[in-house]
Amino acid sequence: MSILTVKNVSHGFGDRAIFNDVSFRLLKGEHIGLIGANGEGKSTFMNIITGKLEPDEGKIEWSKNVRVGYLDQHTVLEKGLTIRDILNSAFKYLFDMEAEMNEIYNKMGEASPEELEQLLEDVGTIQDVLTNNDFYVIDAKVEEIARGLGLEDIGLERDVQDLSGGQRTKVLLAKLLLEKPDILLLDEPTNYLDEQHIVWLKRYLQEYENAFVLISHDIPFLNSVINLIYHMENQELNRYVGDYDNFQAVYEVKKQQLESAYKKQQQEISELKDFVARNKARVSTRNMAMSRQKKLDKMDIIELAKEKPKPEFYFKGSRASTKLVFEAKDLVIGYDEPLSKPLNLRMERGQKIALVGANGIGKTTLLRSLLGLNRPISGEVERGDNQDIGYFEQEIKNANYNTCIEEIWNEFPSFNQYEVRAALAKCGLTTKHIESKVEVLSGGEKAKVRLCKLINRETNILLLDEPTNHLDVDAKDELKRALKEYKGSILLICHEPEFYQDVVTDVWNVEDWTTKLF
Numbered sequence: 001m002s003i004l005t006v007k008n009v010s011h012g013f014g015d016r017a018i019f020n021d022v023s024f025r026l027l028k029g030e031h032i033g034l035i036g037a038n039g040e041g042k043s044t045f046m047n048i049i050t051g052k053l054e055p056d057e058g059k060i061e062w063s064k065n066v067r068v069g070y071l072d073q074h075t076v077l078e079k080g081l082t083i084r085d086i087l088n089s090a091f092k093y094l095f096d097m098e099a100e101m102n103e104i105y106n107k108m109g110e111a112s113p114e115e116l117e118q119l120l121e122d123v124g125t126i127q128d129v130l131t132n133n134d135f136y137v138i139d140a141k142v143e144e145i146a147r148g149l150g151l152e153d154i155g156l157e158r159d160v161q162d163l164s165g166g167q168r169t170k171v172l173l174a175k176l177l178l179e180k181p182d183i184l185l186l187d188e189p190t191n192y193l194d195e196q197h198i199v200w201l202k203r204y205l206q207e208y209e210n211a212f213v214l215i216s217h218d219i220p221f222l223n224s225v226i227n228l229i230y231h232m233e234n235q236e237l238n239r240y241v242g243d244y245d246n247f248q249a250v251y252e253v254k255k256q257q258l259e260s261a262y263k264k265q266q267q268e269i270s271e272l273k274d275f276v277a278r279n280k281a282r283v284s285t286r287n288m289a290m291s292r293q294k295k296l297d298k299m300d301i302i303e304l305a306k307e308k309p310k311p312e313f314y315f316k317g318s319r320a321s322t323k324l325v326f327e328a329k330d331l332v333i334g335y336d337e338p339l340s341k342p343l344n345l346r347m348e349r350g351q352k353i354a355l356v357g358a359n360g361i362g363k364t365t366l367l368r369s370l371l372g373l374n375r376p377i378s379g380e381v382e383r384g385d386n387q388d389i390g391y392f393e394q395e396i397k398n399a400n401y402n403t404c405i406e407e408i409w410n411e412f413p414s415f416n417q418y419e420v421r422a423a424l425a426k427c428g429l430t431t432k433h434i435e436s437k438v439e440v441l442s443g444g445e446k447a448k449v450r451l452c453k454l455i456n457r458e459t460n461i462l463l464l465d466e467p468t469n470h471l472d473v474d475a476k477d478e479l480k481r482a483l484k485e486y487k488g489s490i491l492l493i494c495h496e497p498e499f500y501q502d503v504v505t506d507v508w509n510v511e512d513w514t515t516k517l518f
Contacts, residue, residue, distance in 0.1 A: 191469040404449050
């Protein structure tokens with residue numbers, strides 16, 4: 001029986017159509033990967049099936065009493081609550097049931113024998129639900145999940161308002177997993193997880209008995225946990241059995257078959273039109289010409305989807321910096337309290353370094369402190385000369401109501417409109433995206449706008465803080481190629497070994513230097 005049925009859904013924003021007559025069915029226990037390029041509508045689809053967004057046309061039907069858990073990174077966490085409070089709130093419905101059970105016990109003293117029998121049956125039902133949902137081992141479950149996702153390192157008594165974006169996402173994910181819903185909806189859950197916690201989540205989802213729908217551009221992760229693919233492209237949603245690698249093989253065959261059928265049909269159309277044009281005027285051949293014209297009129301024309309623009313990233317180099325990029329002497333980083341032991345580090349021109357390690361231990365703070373963007377607690381950093389730094393920040397918190405064109409024009413006022421549009425198009429954005437406000441774009445499209453600013457500025461040092469978050473497979477592959485080709489120095493924070501291993505000359509594990517305990 002299907003848990004969720006989506007029938008003939010169409011939706012768009014302004015004159016930009018996202019879905020056209022899309023249908024979808026989710027069965028019990030299915031582990032689905034929802035894939036597609038940035039801007040194809042994956043997050044919009046999640047918002048429609050969770051009721052946050054009303055489709056223009058079509059129906060969404062959930063089966064009765066289905067509990068849905070949705071990882072929504074925009075959820076507001078209330079100030080004054082601790083991480084433990086948020087995690088315990090996952091069991092609110094069970095605490096409510098316990099209160100209901102206690103109320104039934106209170107009624108039993110005055111009940112007639114018939115009523116007592118019914119009340120005992122009700123208590124038994126509630127008792128089964130509480131036992132099956134781990135009510136009597138809540139504290140142990142909270143600590144198990146918190147440990148798995150690294151929340152114990154942050155501290156379960158920490159106020160949720162003090163958390164970074166990545167830590168917030170971990171708390172929301174932990175709460176969701178504790179709720180054990182009938183269906184999990186996960187929108188890029190690995191974006192803010194470090195390597196060890198991605199491994200933990202992978203194991204969790206492999207053993208997960210209920211259904212889930214997962215949006216992810218992390219292909220090794222996706223391959224390890226799903227058994228079905230739904231591919232979103234050109235306003236359509238198509239189903240493929242198996243993992244991503246299997247989808248790619250089948251998709252390629254289908255694409256080649258369609259192209260072959262298209263060429264064959266175009267040849268036939270050309271021949272029919274030519275026959276009609278040459279024979280419709282002569283009495284002896286007019287009937288044959290009309291017969292071929294009817295065939296043309298009835299023909300179901302095959303259309304090939306327009307090729308989506310693929311991003312092209314070419315970083316502009318500036319004159320070389322001096323040999324020394326930076327040298328840190330007894331550097332202690334942090335804000336109110338130290339995040340590191342005293343560090344003695346050196347980076348030279350041409351080095352490409354990946355900073356790795358668990359979230360929340362100070363990778364971003366180290367990155368910013370080394371290049372003079374943050375004031376250290378103690379110690380000093382000597383920096384070389386002729387440094388043209390390009391910085392890609394992990395999070396942009398403020399809403400941005402500029403259009404993409406305005407955003408690039410503000411950064412490069414000397415560009416004419418053609419140059420602005422060409423720069424954005426090279427980053428894989430279509431005309432409709434280019435004319436949209438940045439705020440309405442998907443996470444991946446926003447990242448492409450920020451990369452557009454970076455590649456059009458002359459740099460000799462790149463500071464990249466999780467640049468692969470939200471990027472689709474094509475954009476990630478192209479960014480990797482561009483960074484391998486870049487002649488300058490790179491300091492890169494990344495949690496995807498398959499991305500950074502071929503790019504960098506050195507890997508620095510920040511866990512070796514942190515003051516935080518593991």
